[in-house]
Amino acid sequence: MEIPYTVTARPDTGLWNAKVGIWLFLASEVMLFGGLFSSYVFLRLDAPPGAWPHGLLNVPVGTGNTAILILSSVTVVMAWASLKMRQLTRYKVYMGITILCGIIFLAVKLAYEWPQKFDHFGAFIKQEALEKYEPYLGNHHLAERGLPPRTEISGHLHNHEALHDETVKEYEVALDPVNADPTNPLMDRPHFLPLAHTDKIATIDKADVEYANMFLPKHSTYFATYFTITGLHGMHVLGGVLVFTYLWLPVGTKLYKRNPEHLANRVEVAGLFWHFVDLVWIFVFPLFYLL
Amino acid sequence: MDASSGLAPHPPADHDPHHHDAGHDHHELPFWRKYIISTDHKVIGIQYGITGLIFLFFGFSLMMLMRWQLAYPGQALPLIGNWIGHVFGEGSMPDGKMTPEFYNSLGAMHGTIMIFLGIVPIAFAAFGNFVVPLQIGAPDMTFPKINMASYQAFMAGGIVMLISFFVPGGAAKGGWTSYTPLAILSDKGPAYDPFWNGQTLWLVGFILLITSSLLGAVNFIATIIQLRAKGMTWMRLPFFVWAQFVTAFLLLLAFPPLESAVVMQLMDRVAGTSFFLPSGLVVNGAPLHVSGGGSPLLWQHLFWFLGHPEVYVLILPAMGIVAEIIANNTRKPLWGYKSLVFAALVLGFMSFIVWAHHMWLTGMGSVVSAFFQTTTLIISIPSVIILSAFFISLWGGSIRFNVPMLFATAFLPMFGIGGLTGIPLAFNSADLYLHDTYYVIAHFHYIVAPGTIFGVFAGIYFWFPKATGRMMNEFWGKVHFWPSLICMNMIFLPMFLQGMLGMHRRWYDGGQGWTVAGEKVWGMSGFEWNTPISIAAWVMGLAQIPFIINFFWSIKYGKKVNDNPWEATTLEWSAPSPPPHGNFATTPTVYRGPYEYSLPGRETDFTMQTEPMRESDRKAYEAAAAVH
Numbered sequence: 048m049e050i051p052y053t054v055t056a057r058p059d060t061g062l063w064n065a066k067v068g069i070w071l072f073l074a075s076e077v078m079l080f081g082g083l084f085s086s087y088v089f090l091r092l093d094a095p096p097g098a099w100p101h102g103l104l105n106v107p108v109g110t111g112n113t114a115i116l117i118l119s120s121v122t123v124v125m126a127w128a129s130l131k132m133r134q135l136t137r138y139k140v141y142m143g144i145t146i147l148c149g150i151i152f153l154a155v156k157l158a159y160e161w162p163q164k165f166d167h168f169g170a171f172i173k174q175e176a177l178e179k180y181e182p183y184l185g186n187h188h189l190a191e192r193g194l195p196p197r198t199e200i201s202g203h204l205h206n207h208e209a210l211h212d213e214t215v216k217e218y219e220v221a222l223d224p225v226n227a228d229p230t231n232p233l234m235d236r237p238h239f240l241p242l243a244h245t246d247k248i249a250t251i252d253k254a255d256v257e258y259a260n261m262f263l264p265k266h267s268t269y270f271a272t273y274f275t276i277t278g279l280h281g282m283h284v285l286g287g288v289l290v291f292t293y294l295w296l297p298v299g300t301k302l303y304k305r306n307p308e309h310l311a312n313r314v315e316v317a318g319l320f321w322h323f324v325d326l327v328w329i330f331v332f333p334l335f336y337l338l
Numbered sequence: 339m340d341a342s343s344g345l346a347p348h349p350p351a352d353h354d355p356h357h358h359d360a361g362h363d364h365h366e367l368p369f370w371r372k373y374i375i376s377t378d379h380k381v382i383g384i385q386y387g388i389t390g391l392i393f394l395f396f397g398f399s400l401m402m403l404m405r406w407q408l409a410y411p412g413q414a415l416p417l418i419g420n421w422i423g424h425v426f427g428e429g430s431m432p433d434g435k436m437t438p439e440f441y442n443s444l445g446a447m448h449g450t451i452m453i454f455l456g457i458v459p460i461a462f463a464a465f466g467n468f469v470v471p472l473q474i475g476a477p478d479m480t481f482p483k484i485n486m487a488s489y490q491a492f493m494a495g496g497i498v499m500l501i502s503f504f505v506p507g508g509a510a511k512g513g514w515t516s517y518t519p520l521a522i523l524s525d526k527g528p529a530y531d532p533f534w535n536g537q538t539l540w541l542v543g544f545i546l547l548i549t550s551s552l553l554g555a556v557n558f559i560a561t562i563i564q565l566r567a568k569g570m571t572w573m574r575l576p577f578f579v580w581a582q583f584v585t586a587f588l589l590l591l592a593f594p595p596l597e598s599a600v601v602m603q604l605m606d607r608v609a610g611t612s613f614f615l616p617s618g619l620v621v622n623g624a625p626l627h628v629s630g631g632g633s634p635l636l637w638q639h640l641f642w643f644l645g646h647p648e649v650y651v652l653i654l655p656a657m658g659i660v661a662e663i664i665a666n667n668t669r670k671p672l673w674g675y676k677s678l679v680f681a682a683l684v685l686g687f688m689s690f691i692v693w694a695h696h697m698w699l700t701g702m703g704s705v706v707s708a709f710f711q712t713t714t715l716i717i718s719i720p721s722v723i724i725l726s727a728f729f730i731s732l733w734g735g736s737i738r739f740n741v742p743m744l745f746a747t748a749f750l751p752m753f754g755i756g757g758l759t760g761i762p763l764a765f766n767s768a769d770l771y772l773h774d775t776y777y778v779i780a781h782f783h784y785i786v787a788p789g790t791i792f793g794v795f796a797g798i799y800f801w802f803p804k805a806t807g808r809m810m811n812e813f814w815g816k817v818h819f820w821p822s823l824i825c826m827n828m829i830f831l832p833m834f835l836q837g838m839l840g841m842h843r844r845w846y847d848g849g850q851g852w853t854v855a856g857e858k859v860w861g862m863s864g865f866e867w868n869t870p871i872s873i874a875a876w877v878m879g880l881a882q883i884p885f886i887i888n889f890f891w892s893i894k895y896g897k898k899v900n901d902n903p904w905e906a907t908t909l910e911w912s913a914p915s916p917p918p919h920g921n922f923a924t925t926p927t928v929y930r931g932p933y934e935y936s937l938p939g940r941e942t943d944f945t946m947q948t949e950p951m952r953e954s955d956r957k958a959y960e961a962a963a964a965v966h
Contacts, residue, residue: 050478052564060563064480067560075552075590082598082640086613089636098631171629258629265610268631272613275605 054309069316073323080327083279087272087334097195100269102237103167103262108160109336112152113328119148120325123291123318130311135303142295142314145321149288156281161274168204169266170218170251170259183222183249185229194235200226200251202244209253210260218251218259273335280331283324290317375490377482378919382489383468384805387798390459393496394791395882397451400444402879405872407436408848426503438846442511443536445844447499449514450540453652454547455496457786460794461655462589463492463554466582469801470558472910472917473576475567475926480560488553495546502539506530510540513844515645518614518637522606523621533608541604548597551589558586567909569928573679574947576908576932577672580679581658584686585651592647592690599640606632613637635700642693650689652786653753654682656793657724660746663796664728666906667743668735669943671933674727681720681727688717698766699773707766714764721757725750740904741815745796748823749789756784759834774844777837780830788826795822795885802889803903807915808896811888818885825878832867839864905944908932912948930955 056063091099126141172180177198181187184197204210205219225234227245253259260266264274293299294313303310373381403422406415412435415422419434430440467485471478479485502509507530512521516537525535532538562583566575575583602613610628614637617630665672672678694702694710728750737743759781762768772778795818802810840854841864848868849855855864902911909928913921926948934945938961939954 050476050480050482050565052480057564062564064560064564067563068481068484068556071556071559071590072552075556075594078591079594079598082595082643083602085595086598086602086636086640089639090613090631090633093633094631258627260629263609264605265612265629267629268612271602271605271609271611271629274609275602275611275613279601 054306054312063312065312065316066319069319073319076323080276080279080330083272083276084330084334087276090268090272094268097197098267100199100267103164103269104273104336105160105163105241106239106336107241108155109332112155113332115148115152115155116325116328119145119152120322122148123314123321127311127314127318130303130307130314133307135300138314139295142291146288146291146295149284149291153281153284153288156277164262164270166203167201167262168218168220168259169199169201169262170220171199171257171267172251173255173257176252176255179255180249180251183226183229185234188230189235192235197225197229198257200249202226202249204261205248216253218253218256220249220251221245222247222249276331277335280324280327283327287317287321287324290320375486377478377486379467379471379479379482379485380805380917380921382485383464383466385489386459386467386492387464389493389496390456390464393451394456394460395886397448397456398879398882400448400451402875403436404441404444404448405868405875407441407846409868409872411847411850426508430508439511440508441846442513443503443509446510446513446516446540447503450510451499452786453514453648454544455492455499457652457790457794458551458589458648459492461659461790461797462582462585462651463488465578465655465659465794465797465801466554466558466586468805469910470579470582471561471565472804472913472921473579473908474562474565474570475909475922475928476561476565477920477922477925479557480564481557484553485557488550488557491546491550491553495543495550498539498543498546502536502543505534505536505539508536510536512537512540515641516540516603516637517641518603518606518632518634519616519619522603522614523619523626526607538604538607541600541607544600545597545604548593548600551593555586555590555593558582559590562586567926567928570909570947571928573676574928574931576658577661577675577678577682578655578658580682581654581661584682585654588647588651588654588686588689592644592651595640596644599637603637635697635702638697638700639694642696643690645696646693647686647689649782649785650685652790654685656749656753656790656797657682657728659793659797659800660728660749662906662908663742663746663800664731665933665935666800666904667738667740667746668731669738669935670731670735671931671935672727673731673733674723675931675933677723678727681723685717685720685724688713688720692717695764695766695769698769711764711766715761718757718761718764725754725757740799741810741812741819742796742800742904744816744819745792745799748819749792749796752784752788752792752826756781756786756789759784771840772837774842775837776833776841776843779843780833780837783830783833787830788823792822795819798889800904801910802892802896803899804910804913804915804917806893806896807898808892809899809903810892810896814884814888818881818888821881822878825874825881828874829871829878832871835859836864836867902946905942907934907944907946909947912946 050064051057052063053065054063060067122141122144126138126145129135129137129141172184177184177186177196180200183200186196189196200220200222202223203221205221206215209215209218221244223244224242226249227247228234251259262270264271294310294317299310302313373385376382376385403415406413414434415431415436416434419431423431423434426440429437430443431437467479470476499509507525510516510521511524521537525537562575562579602611605611606613606615612628612630612632614634615626615628615630615632616634619626619628619630661672661678692710692714694706695714698707732747737747739747759777763772763778763781799810799815802808836849836855839857839859841849841852845852845855849865852865857864859867899915901913901915904911909926910917912926914923928947929950930945930947932947934947934949936943937945937955938958939952945955
């Protein structure tokens with residue numbers, strides 16, 4: 048016996064099977080990302096004042112990626128509509144654009160944004176040594192203005208061996224603008240356009256450092272959540288791209304020849320997943336880039 | 339067609355182009371396609387069942403080992419001690435004496451294996467897979483290939499968990515709850531592999547198990563919504579299907595937050611993050627070199643957000659099984675079908691907002707505690723409704739005490755004891771004293787062990803003839819039942835005493851070195867009570883042998899029976915035994931509710947759901963409606 052309602056809807060529920068399936072799956076996905084976003088809220092609320100960093104991510108690039116994802120959500124609907132109108136060529140074009148958008152998004156993330164972070168260094172200064180590094184931190188200035196204090200000095204690390212070598216006693220850092228000129232009122236708020244590190248070099252005594260690392264997941268709670276959530280989101284994007292590619296290849300054409308409605312249904316279901324992935328990004332972007 | 343579109347291409351269209359009716363042309367399938375990578379819901383159900391039973395016995399064996407250490411701490415285990423030390427490697431049982439590390443591994447893995455590799459796969463996946471499509475009159479699950487993938491992910495998770503016993507340092511030691519920061523800091527250091535260590539493998543195994551349960555849950559819900567036979571309205575579904583439906587929702591929505599927590603703990607262990615590590619930790623006298631800023635409490639919240647619905651995942655399928663068997667063997671309709679259904683739904687919903695009652699001692703604050711205390715007491719109402727409906731169903735029935743019914747009736751008081759002893763734990767003031775004692779162990783084991791496991795056994799004896807066409811032996815079934823019932827109570831009743839003395843659940847020496855365990859109750863100290871408990875546990879292990887032999891022997895040599903040996907009413911009994919691929923020769927049509935026993939005016943005392951209405955039925959229903 049064939050399984051009924053694989054392509055046509057069951058009259059009393061008005062749904063075909065995969066549509067029920069994908070909505071259930073998405074409900075579970077909401078709970079998965081819900082767990083992660085709740086953790087983000089929980090950890091951020093727990094963080095001491097000034098410990099949650101701002102302005103470390105590249106906002107224009109993030110905005111561009113957001114636009115690309117939104118565009119792909121539109122094109123996937125167009126691809127589905129083309130199938131409904133039985134226009135296979137248009138479907139191929141729109142689906143092709145969708146796949147391309149997914150790949151661009153991933154490429155920007157993996158080849159540009161993430162490596163840039165891995166190349167950035169930050170050192171958290173011990174409470175008792177904050178005064179010593181006042182020229183780089185500008186905490187008196189911040190206190191006057193009622194802003195939370197800075198505890199971290201960041202920039203480009205010159206002596207990478209300092210991270211592992213016990214005999215090296217200090218970090219040599221080409222400072223970020225915020226630490227190079229900490230009392231400048233322009234530095235009170237994060238910048239929309241990213242600023243390159245300056246050529247002003249600071250030496251930080253390891254003995255004064257609470258914890259120092261490259262901008263890796265282990266650098267801070269902020270980057271831990273950032274890499275975990277964007278990583279998991281990236282895996283979802285990759286999954287979507289793979290499914291779309293499968294439906295775009297000749298396998299899809301074969302199915303179209305046999306039953307065009309069936310292919311349309313599959314594109315619809317995969318598209319629903321894609322919209323969800325898009326929606327998750329709509330939360331990720333403000334939480335990490337803007338707020 | 340199937341949810342993941344591209345990932346698992348269209349099941350029926352490709353896999354068999356031509357129609358096949360009741361069970362010919364399947365013998366052509368080679369063995370590995372028929373039994374190993376089958377997409378048939380019945381085969382997958384049986385795969386889940388047998389794998390689950392093996393894991394269940396393995397998990398129980400771990401506990402039988404621990405019971406030696408608890409009753410005779412520090413003494414060499416006779417006969418098999420050296421052999422076990424050899425199998426689990428050095429550091430487990432040198433000279434037959436159990437090390438504390440090995441004891442911790444056994445404890446953590448007993449809980450993990452029993453719950454996630456034993457009970458859930460059997461009660462939910464095995465029975466759900468085998469019975470639900472048959473009971474709703476469906477040819478299979480909606481997504482057969484995803485169903486197969488669900489079993490394979492489960493199997494992979496199980497294998498990873500088993501491998502973790504044999505990596506350097508042994509299996510996870512952080513308890514089945516893997517509380518942080520302990521779990522993140524354990525199994526680390528020069529003696530351990532950065533990846534192939536107990537705790538990391540525990541996390542990896544969990545991701546696989548959660549994937550498996552997700553695929554299963556989606557499939558179950560979609561099947562119940564989409565593939566009900568003609569006339570099978572929601573209020574004609576057997577209660578078992580309702581129970582599985584609610585269970586599937588719990589798994590679907592409660593597991594993912596734990597998955598996110600598992601991913602974060604994995605990041606903490608592998609990538610060095612501090613999701614669950616607070617600032618300022620000092621380990622072995624040196625400050626821990628991590629960024630800090632994490633929250634151990636966060637792990638507990640996410641863990642128990644799964645952990646509590648999980649309790650209902652464990653109990654609801656058993657309630658479903660018991661409902662079917664009680665209706666069948668009392669030969670009268672189940673009492674209060676509608677209340678049962680709504681109670682199950684309320685139970686499912688409420689189970690999402692009681693989780694923090696596992697965390698009274700974390701200092702969440704009195705407002706939060708008051709909220710969860712209230713919801714916890716509310717959730718006892720639907721449980722009581724369900725149990726009461728079962729008890730009332732027994733009233734005035736001419737009960738057939740066959741083996742399934744023995745297990746099902748035993749379920750009622752056992753679950754009752756488990757439920758009622760939970761009430762003191764629901765109050766945070768009483769829990770201050772009882773938290774983490776043997777009282778808690780006794781409480782939840784009464785629910786899961788003589789509760790759910792008895793339900794599972796009842797189900798196995800009940801549906802065995804449907805799966806094989808043969809009965810299990812009645813006499814040996816009773817030889818299995820009575821010692822199991824007695825031993826269960828001998829194991830868990832004294833634990834209430836131990837717990838009320840204040841004995842902690844994780845003591846390696848069974849309480850030997852602790853003053854509270856020296857106090858005497860009924861002539862024996864708390865510590866000395868360990869000995870009868872342990873003996874009862876080992877006798878219960880022996881009592882499972884008749885079941886194991888009976889199970890395999892009956893597959894081949896059991897008494898042959900017809901398609902409906904229990905004279906039951908639900909749809910699965912109108913299919914051939916064993917049902918062929920596709921289940922029903924023609925799609926069944928349903929005319930009535932699931933429990934039409936002793937319908938007046940009928941020549942038999944059971945009227946199947948597929949029986950068309952007669953004039954006499956109409957009169958009987960009208961007369962019944964007039965009475966109410």
